[in-house]
Amino acid sequence: MLEIKDLHAGIEGKEILKGIDLKVNAGEVHAIMGPNGSGKSTLSKVIAGHPQYAVTQGRIDYEVNFKKINLVGMEPDLRAREGVFMAFQYPVEIPGIPSSVFLRAAFNAICRHQGAVEMDPIDFDKYLREKMKLLSMDENFIDRPVNVDFSGGEKKRNEILQMAVLNPRLAVLDETDSGLDIDSMKIVAEGVNKLRHPDNAIILITHYQRLLNYIQPDFVHIFYDGKIVKSEGKELALEVESRGYDWLIK
């Protein structure tokens, strides 16, 4: 589904990713770990198409429904409509816009692109409430402006809710567990697990092995200085947890 080849990227002339190769198949969950500043978040932003990050070399091939496209150079909204989703580490506030309005606009934008039928507000309300149950979200969420005055936990849960609503093929979760207490993390993890599907793939970026107790990855990759220094099965996360990163980078 996703094949990243020799990806070099950076911000304001500074190279952060220095040759990433990564292959993700449908149905797989990949965890990306690594010390601060190793380029994990940069990878997620480059996949989603953040305009401040420039790709200097390499490609990001993305394949859905037998259609292969290179994401590099594509507008972020077009990537989203092709099924790429990123859960933000720091979700952004949009004052004055109720979450339901925002989500329906996004949902319908994707439907239009994919040739599906758009949903009217009544049907969408029903659909949204079902997804909210999945994440034990409060009823009043629907009318609250997007992320405004949300607690840290609510913001992260909202990201996963958006993922549930928009139903992406490839989801990149950027430190969705950071700042969550154990109960919120369980809810978020359960939500993610329910969204696992043989047709979808998930990339989990995390600092802590803790999340991986709840979401079992198929592969774990360790980032260091803009490169993947080790890729293995889920045991690697436990090893990192007990030994730290030093043994991997020497």
Add this chain to the structure above:
Amino acid sequence: MSDIAKQKDLEANKLASGEYRYGFHTDIEEDKPPRGLNEDTVRLISAKKKEPEWMLEWRLKAFRHWLKMHEPKWPNFEYGPIDYQDIFYYSAPKQKKPSPASLDEVDQELLKTFDRLGIPLGEQKRITGVAVDAVFDSVSVGTTHQSELAKYGVIFCSMSEAVIHHPDLVKKYLGTVVPYTDNFFASLNSAVFSDGSFCYIPKGVRCPLELSTYFRINAEDTGQFERTLVIAEDNSYVSYLEGCTAPMRDTNQLHAAVVELVALDHAEIKYSTVQNWYSGDKEGRGGIYNFVTKRGKCAGAHSRISWTQVEAGSAITWKYPSVILQGDNSVGKFYSVALTNNRMIADTGTKMIHIGKNTKSTIVSKGIASEHARNSYRGLVKILPTADGARNFSQCDSMLVGNNCSANTFPYIEVKNNTAVLEHEASTSKINAEQMFYLRSRGLDLEESVSLIINGFCKDVFKELPLEFSVEAVKLLEMKLEGSVG
């Protein structure tokens, strides 16, 4: 607004591709006396309108006063000198039938013009629930729904008609809120005012229709000096709205209007404006100077006046719709969205003058500046010694789009009664790249993302507008901002 509707609007906007849609000119023969201003000009305007002697006298007093005045120089901008002798003060389209008795007799060219502006006047195509007075340059070409309104005793006609048919009311109220000595542009208006609307809502009547006036400037180098007067008697209610457009021209044109509102005991007036005068080109050539005096008087106890404005056009907007809170327990509100792009300038806000006891005022101002535009909020909250228990809440937010525009806030507060409670909040923000990326990463395109952010920012104001106009307003802002973000 539904998303499907929004999508349609977006598509419409794309077609228009940010161009000023109302910039066309109607080719019609004009009755246009020569340029320049002196007592004869004033007499001529008065004669054209077949005014009674008292009206002419009032105009002449205003003119003689104006001669002694100087153009004010205090705003937060400069503009090229206005040559008052180089302006046409009167321009009326020549119609085949000089004074049409009904809308059916109005010249086809004029009807077509208003059709094109989206204001159909013909019996079949009229907007339901809204009575329209259509003003073209210096004259009203017609007013719809008049007979229907008359059943309720509501008078809705052009100012010129009111002077002739309702002289007692005009004499009683004209100039009582904005005296002819008020300020330079108000005095000029008092001397040479052309058409505007006159609305009178009798005691206990809730006006069954929205009343509205559509102002169109068509003739070149012509000033427009509209004069509007709205009177709401005890326990009455009226919602009034106005819209304005003008052709695209390289030279500036002066629009110096005066609007007076009078609300008596327990009366309520809601006055909404969607202003979209031509704003000049990218380099700032041409456009309307929108120098307007708007003021309402809450004369009666428990009366309410609210101003809601969406200012999206004009090269320069310089206006402060205000409320004099004279009656005890009266309420004044001001909701404003001022959007400036290219090299547009806006210096706008309000004055809330608290005189009566327990008077309340609310000010919500949203300024949006993009490209090289400048946007200032200027407002005065004045609490007089008599205004025990007065309250004011002000919120002034500015949003900058890009790095070359600027926003300012000039809040003035004068409190002479220590029982008053005032609150003021202000913020300045930028449409930031992170917000845009967040929305776009969810599949919304550039225009949809901008429109969501702007809608959210202006929500508190848009919700005050009558529904159809709030949709119009959103469309207008989206169109104006197209291409300035990204």
